[in-house]
Amino acid sequence: MNTFKQFQVNNEPTFHTSIVDKEFPELTNNEVWVKIAYSDVNYKDALACSEHGQVIRHYPMTPGIDFSGVVMKSLDKRFQPGDQVLATGYGLGVSQPGGYSDYQKVSGDWLVPLPETMSLRQAMVLGTAGLTAALCVNALLTQGMKAEDKVIVTGASGGVGSVAIAMLHKMGFQQITAFSRKEEAKTWLQKLGATQVVHPEAFLPEKNKPLDKQQVDYVIDTVGGEQLTRLLPLIAYDGAAALCGNAGGIKLTTTVLPFILRNIQLIGIDSVNVPHEKRLNIWQQLADLSVTDHLVVNEITLDQLEETTKKILDGTHQGRTLVTVG
Numbered sequence: 001m002n003t004f005k006q007f008q009v010n011n012e013p014t015f016h017t018s019i020v021d022k023e024f025p026e027l028t029n030n031e032v033w034v035k036i037a038y039s040d041v042n043y044k045d046a047l048a049c050s051e052h053g054q055v056i057r058h059y060p061m062t063p064g065i066d067f068s069g070v071v072m073k074s075l076d077k078r079f080q081p082g083d084q085v086l087a088t089g090y091g092l093g094v095s096q097p098g099g100y101s102d103y104q105k106v107s108g109d110w111l112v113p114l115p116e117t118m119s120l121r122q123a124m125v126l127g128t129a130g131l132t133a134a135l136c137v138n139a140l141l142t143q144g145m146k147a148e149d150k151v152i153v154t155g156a157s158g159g160v161g162s163v164a165i166a167m168l169h170k171m172g173f174q175q176i177t178a179f180s181r182k183e184e185a186k187t188w189l190q191k192l193g194a195t196q197v198v199h200p201e202a203f204l205p206e207k208n209k210p211l212d213k214q215q216v217d218y219v220i221d222t223v224g225g226e227q228l229t230r231l232l233p234l235i236a237y238d239g240a241a242a243l244c245g246n247a248g249g250i251k252l253t254t255t256v257l258p259f260i261l262r263n264i265q266l267i268g269i270d271s272v273n274v275p276h277e278k279r280l281n282i283w284q285q286l287a288d289l290s291v292t293d294h295l296v297v298n299e300i301t302l303d304q305l306e307e308t309t310k311k312i313l314d315g316t317h318q319g320r321t322l323v324t325v326g
């Protein structure tokens with residue numbers, strides 16, 4: 001066996017995707033060669049697979065911003081053949097070939113050993129969405145968030161949103177409001193731990209005032225744009241919002257008033273360049289919390305990516321989609 005299958009996006013002669021045969025690469029420095037078991041489909045993957053997504057740094061590229069798998073060969077002393085590992089971020093799938101491939105070689109510095117109580121499948125049911133949700137939850141805990149506080153999670157039927165709800169529920173939070181535009185997601189979001197599921201338009205005041213009635217202590221925001229603009233005036237004194245996403249747009253219009261009169265904090269969250277030590281702790285935290293129990297998981301193969309990425313960009317996708325590779 002001298003070749004393996006890899007999914008590629010290319011812009012020559014026009015934008016297209018294909019599954020190609022690749023030769024096995026030589027390893028250099030501390031690189032590790034991983035046989036990939038699972039990848040998944042995050043919002044960024046959907047952008048990577050679309051012509052105008054603007055996240056791919058150069059073509060051709062193999063998308064897949066994360067993967068789990070088994071080490072086949074390693075020049076990094078920390079990893080031996082047979083070790084189970086996962087990787088997220090660091091440019092995977094946008095500037096470095098990513099997880100939509102039977103095999104991938106990456107720097108050993110990027111690999112996280114799979115926690116003992118987590119399977120390769122569970123690792124990618126969570127994937128970058130799980131890491132990001134945990135970063136948001138932990139940032140708010142550091143800010144003072146307690147189980148009795150009122151929390152809103154936006155984009156709740158999406159990957160980050162649904163994992164965040166599952167985490168908060170496992171941590172004993174009892175006032176979790178899920179913002180979702182999907183009526184059909186209501187039942188599973190409640191099962192996941194949301195105490196109420198509301199359409200954002202039914203909750204948010206029609207007229208956006210600089211300050212409005214204080215209705216929520218903490219916000220985990222995956223949507224950004226106008227939804228966050230309208231949420232900031234509702235955050236109670238000393239509260240905070242962890243902002244990780246832009247599914248609803250990148251423009252944020254606000255006044256200084258919620259910040260200077262209510263002492264609220266707006267915390268930016270990035271999952272791509274999280275320090276290695278922090279990653280290890282978060283993956284152990286996710287394993288300990290067993291958050292995958294009630295997540296909605298769809299499972300596809302590389303040749304079914306187009307349908308899922310289209311749904312993600314349309315905003316009609318629900319839950320997490322696992323990509324079975326290899």
Ligand code: NDP
Pocket residue numbers: 041042043044128129132154155156157158159160161179180181182185222223227244245246247248249269270271272312314315317318319
């Ligand atoms: P998903 O597509 O799985 O979920 C996004 C959810 O947002 C949807 O399910 C939908 O929820 C809601 N939504 C989608 N489009 C719109 C819209 N136009 N207006 C309002 N709501 C919308 O994406 P992910 O969970 O993978 O990612 C969520 C966001 O977080 C993305 O913007 C992504 O780029 C970002 N992200 C950032 C990371 C970081 O490092 N900062 C890491 C991972 C993700 P519903 O229909 O229920 O309202």
